[in-house]
Amino acid sequence: MGLVHPELSLDFRPTFIPKTITNFLKEVSLNGNVSDKALKLDAILKGLEEEMKKIDTFKRELPLCMLLLNDAIVALKEESMQCMAKNVEPILEEFIPLKNKEENDQSEEDGSLNTTKKEEDSNNNCNNYKDKKNWMRSVQLWNADADDDCYTDHTLDNKRNHGDPCKNRGGARAFMPFKASLGFAVRKEETKEIPVPGAVSCSVTNDQSNFRSVPLAVLSNQQQQQTGRKQRRCWSPELHRRFVNALQHLGGSHVATPKQIRELMQVDGLTNDEVKSHLQKYRLHTRRLPAATTQSAFVLGSAHPWTSQDQYGESSKTSSLQSASPQGPLQLATNTRGTSTTGGDSVEDDEDAKSECYSWKSHVQEPGKTDV
DNA sequence: CGTGCAATAT
DNA sequence: AATATTGCAC
Numbered sequence: 001m002g003l004v005h006p007e008l009s010l011d012f013r014p015t016f017i018p019k020t021i022t023n024f025l026k027e028v029s030l031n032g033n034v035s036d037k038a039l040k041l042d043a044i045l046k047g048l049e050e051e052m053k054k055i056d057t058f059k060r061e062l063p064l065c066m067l068l069l070n071d072a073i074v075a076l077k078e079e080s081m082q083c084m085a086k087n088v089e090p091i092l093e094e095f096i097p098l099k100n101k102e103e104n105d106q107s108e109e110d111g112s113l114n115t116t117k118k119e120e121d122s123n124n125n126c127n128n129y130k131d132k133k134n135w136m137r138s139v140q141l142w143n144a145d146a147d148d149d150c151y152t153d154h155t156l157d158n159k160r161n162h163g164d165p166c167k168n169r170g171g172a173r174a175f176m177p178f179k180a181s182l183g184f185a186v187r188k189e190e191t192k193e194i195p196v197p198g199a200v201s202c203s204v205t206n207d208q209s210n211f212r213s214v215p216l217a218v219l220s221n222q223q224q225q226q227t228g229r230k231q232r233r234c235w236s237p238e239l240h241r242r243f244v245n246a247l248q249h250l251g252g253s254h255v256a257t258p259k260q261i262r263e264l265m266q267v268d269g270l271t272n273d274e275v276k277s278h279l280q281k282y283r284l285h286t287r288r289l290p291a292a293t294t295q296s297a298f299v300l301g302s303a304h305p306w307t308s309q310d311q312y313g314e315s316s317k318t319s320s321l322q323s324a325s326p327q328g329p330l331q332l333a334t335n336t337r338g339t340s341t342t343g344g345d346s347v348e349d350d351e352d353a354k355s356e357c358y359s360w361k362s363h364v365q366e367p368g369k370t371d372v
Numbered sequence: 373c374g375t376g377c378a379a380t381a382t
Numbered sequence: 383a384a385t386a387t388t389g390c391a392c
Contacts, residue, residue, distance in 0.1 A: 232382065232386055259374065276375075277386055283376095360384080 021072050025079055038249065041080040048073045093252060093286045234357030235278060242267060243278060253279060253286050285360055 024044065052069050059066050235243070246264035250256035258276035265275070 228388095229381070230387060234386085257375065272374075273387075277388095280376075280378095281385065357385085 021075055025076075038080065041076055045073065045076045045080060048076065093254075096285050233274060236356055237358050239265075239267065239270075240278075240358040243275070243282075247282070253283050281360065 048069055052066075052073065055062055055065055055069065242265045243261065246261045247253050247256050249264060250260050256279070258272050258279055261279065262270055262272055262275045
């Protein structure tokens, strides 16, 4: 059984794109929020394109399908472009490793031009590759390690409520990091977070489109012991990925504000302060690129090295739409397989998968990559 | 309140 | 040394 919501799925069942594209657009427009709209468009678009790839094999048998798909894609692309143009234009930022041999205060123009890198050819740098591989294994958005008796693992979670997927998905089960008092269980008041009341609380498709319906992360309770200091929280690659994506949609790290970012990320339990902190760090590594000549709306989310998908999702070429997890092990609400694990320890229970925190330094990209 | 910056902790 | 948390001033 597919755990994905019908509407979430990009599968070609009848439920996919319930109405016409036109209607879809209308619906989406009703939402008001531009970036939200962009997200949805993106998601659908991706789905269509994947579909296109699949069909491509049979294009001779299904010429009309091709035609229709193509048509839809074009239409959506246009819409998407408009949307993005209106909302955000491609944000160009370059990553600046902390270890600058020396601080160059001079204009970074000359240097930056050729740094429009795509690091597609990760084959070359074993290091990067290895890192990526490691990141793949991280299953959680973040972890609360140590003595939390709570689950930090949504895997468990999945197994537990797999009987009722929907519930699991939509519901935020956050908790209040600070306000939680030891005495009670405080798990009820978090529904506030979910915006979009009437509309589609879980409308968009899979995880590749990122935001929206993020059942992930979660954690725990009183992490601040009586010592007062909060548990140090690591940013898993996945979490960071969302972060970066949010940044992109908000117009770059230098204009996005913590709150916005947090809201866009839709990760429950994540606090403003945490985002703020991460942002601060991020900004240290990031500098505005002077000019943006590009007009292509697709820079967003693909071309930029720091935007998630290509960076971590690398092998997302797989045309499996059903797998809501672009990066392998991320098996949140995805599927049924959780139950079948033989009694013992589940495979995915790597005990060392625990702290795969995001590491800024490992993201230093190779200089001198040629760009398109 | 939310944001940015800086000091501080791990 | 790097990165998250906390405090403080707008």
